[in-house]
Amino acid sequence: MSEAKIQIKNLYKIFGKNPRGAMEHVKNGVGKDELLEKHNHVLGLKDINLDIQAKSVQVVMGLSGSGKSTLIRHINRLIEPTDGSVTVDGDEVLKMNEEELRNFRRSKTAMVFQRFALLPHKTVLQNTIFGLHIQNISEEDANKSARRWIERVGLSGYENKYPQHLSGGMQQRVGLARALTNDGDILLMDEAFSALDPLIRKDMQDILLELQDELHKTVVFITHDLDEALKIGDRIAILKDGIMDQEGIPAEILLNPKTKYVKDFVEDVNRARVIKAKHIMSEINGQDLSGAMPIDQDDFIDRFIDKVISDKPDNLVIQDKDKKNVGFLSTKKLSEILKR
């Protein structure tokens, strides 16, 4: 695998009067509650290591207070860490001076916020060009680019409305258009869809996936909603009390939860919609494949389960897109995985 786009190493964040002093305690293994009670400091993040690959969607998931919003703010350094390192394209973000940081934020990153954070005194169009406007890019170019994205997120005709006149979902479309107009490689989305109604949230997720198919940005997506994480994420990191419990592809997290916390989290998920055939197949190893039903390795279980039930084969043979056999799966194992 190539060098990760964003590398987070040994990142610590402690809130309080003397975070450096409190670091000692944290390194000695003092937990979040004890640190607050005995030393009056809040543990934000503890020893976070995360590599985010270019053009992938990395979801960071956790309940409120788990430090996920703190983590995403370290990537564009809206929050200063207590210790550790964050590099983007090999450049250390934490060593940048004020001007370098500003240029970094202008050119490489764009952010979408949970409560939209639009400027109420600016119209949709003015909000959308905000990122370009502060870079003194000519009004004409900025407007052209902004109008394109406004159209892309489905807000044509609303250019001259104020944010207060739009519904939540529409406001977040403006937030998305604003971030896209800025045209950075990295899209930071802090619970971007959490404040929206379920139906609108689904719409926005679809818009994001559709755009990602075309734009291939590096997306860091924060959420507390597992279904959303599984739907959007190429990889998922799970945070609890400032500690990263597990990180991996969705199927791995579902099939092998490492801690009880993760296990509780994934218990009620509809596995058939998340796990693909290739995630659960075993090696062929001379297995007799006569009469086995062929299945595409990238199919989710719910795509082929009906057929398995009606045809009742003993074994499934898993094939890649050139119809080459790459693995097999017994129906017994399949039913165990679904029952678990």
Next chain:
Amino acid sequence: MSNFLTDFPEMPNKQFREFKKGVDASYKDFAREWGDLIDAMFDPLLKMLVFFEKTLIATPWPIFMIVLLGLTYWGSRSIKLVIGTFLAFVFIGYFRMWDETMSTIAIILTSVIMSVVIGLPTGIAMSRSDRTQSIVTPILDVMQTMPPFVYLIPIVMLMGIGKIPGLIAVVIYAIPPLIRLTNLGIREVDKEALEAADAFGATKKQKLYQVQLPLALPTIFAGINQTIMMALAMVIIASMIGVKGLGQPVLQSIYNQYFTKGVLYGLAIVIVAIVFDRVSQSYGQRIQKHRSGKIV
């Protein structure tokens, strides 16, 4: 011993007299030394005030009326307010108070301009640093609670009687709400909007002009409105040190017990105050129409 408990241990009479004399003398020396220079420094301000006053008085009344009503409509978009303003100024003119009203409007205009010029940057500076805030706040407290008569004394000693000392007294009295509300308005700006500006790489200056000031504007406007009102309230006190306008006839009426005259000029002050207040308030509301849910 019993004396110690019943009478507070005071400064001895002789020393106290010396103390007062000493302070007075050194302030007088200071005034003699620097008075002219300070006068000269305020000369441009005096010129502005005199210019406003002369222009307003020289303007034929129908033109003034048209401009005033035009401004009222532009500020408030309310026909009712325009009619009210018209009737109010007809009352002022018919009862022979036109010129004094013009003088008063001139000093209000000058002192509000001066208050904004000083108050807005001060408020911004306060909002940017807790330290500056902790230094400026007690000064504002003194300015707002010290009886105006007290600070009139050193001002008059320094600059004599006239328009400029009057103007300074008005500004000292009227500026605190503007400074306070500018500070408050900027500090209350939504943290998320600021964070978004940061995330997109805005400089401090861009944040001030594109996020903080526009979002604080309604609060700042409430401050300007307060400043206008307080400046009007100072008109009578300022007239005691030679500021012409609606205050002087009221003062005469007090000394000579002219009941009708006093009431008429008092009413004129009220009229100017109400018109200014309504117009500036509705203007303030109008500039934040984008905050309402109504489709504009």
